[in-house]
Amino acid sequence: MTNRVDQPRPLDLVGNPIHVGGVATGFEATLEYRISDGHQQVTGTFAAGGGTGEHAQFHFTLDVGHTAFQADRLLVQVFEARARDGGEINAVTVPVVYGPHIVPGYYGYREHTVAKGETLSALAKSYYGNAALYPRIVRANPAQITDPDKIVPGQVLRIPIGS
Incomplete structure (x- = not known):
């Protein structure tokens, strides 16, 4: 080493x-x-x-x-x-x-385990109050999300949190 x-x-x-x-x-x-x-x-x-x-x-x-x-x-x-x-x-x-660079006032993230039927837009609406902010989740998870239309149950996604 x-x-x-x-x-x-x-x-x-x-x-x-x-x-x-x-x-x-x-x-x-x-x-x-x-x-x-x-x-x-x-x-x-x-x-x-x-x-x-x-x-x-x-x-x-x-x-x-x-x-x-x-x-x-x-x-x-x-x-x-x-x-x-x-x-x-x-x-x-x-x-x-x-x-x-993803979330203003970034201080950490939450982990969210994807459930059947969930979408990135729905997650963005739930966490940020705006479905259009789903790219934040995509950008925070480059190893997990290669296609924003394809998340699967059981995936653990990082949801960046800011002030």
């Missing part, structure tokens, strides 16, 4: 701040991070372990509220800068869904 990101997990629905944690090693115990939507990014460094070859847990919290992300999907990346030329090595990339 070189570097591992345990939090967030792939396609987690995250808010601000974003918590990143795992196990890593880097040259002189220094690693770098990048959180990006392909347009805007936040970068920085953090320490893990006592030096090259020593693995240790890491956790950091990153306030991205000031970043003008344009997309719902973000990439959380942790990597080492190669000592001889600064190139990126041992990179780990985790795609996540950014809740504040």
Whole structure:
């Protein structure tokens, strides 16, 4: 194992701040991070372990509220800068869904188990008071919903909640 990101997990629905944690090693115990939507990014460094070859847990919290992300999907990346030329090595990339772009004032989500006969429009009407807001549910569940006309009983959907 070189570097591992345990939090967030792939396609987690995250808010601000974003918590990143795992196990890593880097040259002189220094690693770098990048959180990006392909347009805007936040970068920085953090320490893990006592030096090259020593693995240790890491956790950091990153306030991205000031970043003008344009997309719902973000990439959380942790990597080492190669000592001889600064190139990126041992990179780990985790795609996540950014809740504040889906629901104003995002602070979390509810889980809803789909029952027979339910539709995304009906769920949006129930949770948001407006059936036309069903795309919020679709955007929050990219691994669950590939066709908004096809949800099935037993699916557990994340319903993003805001203020």
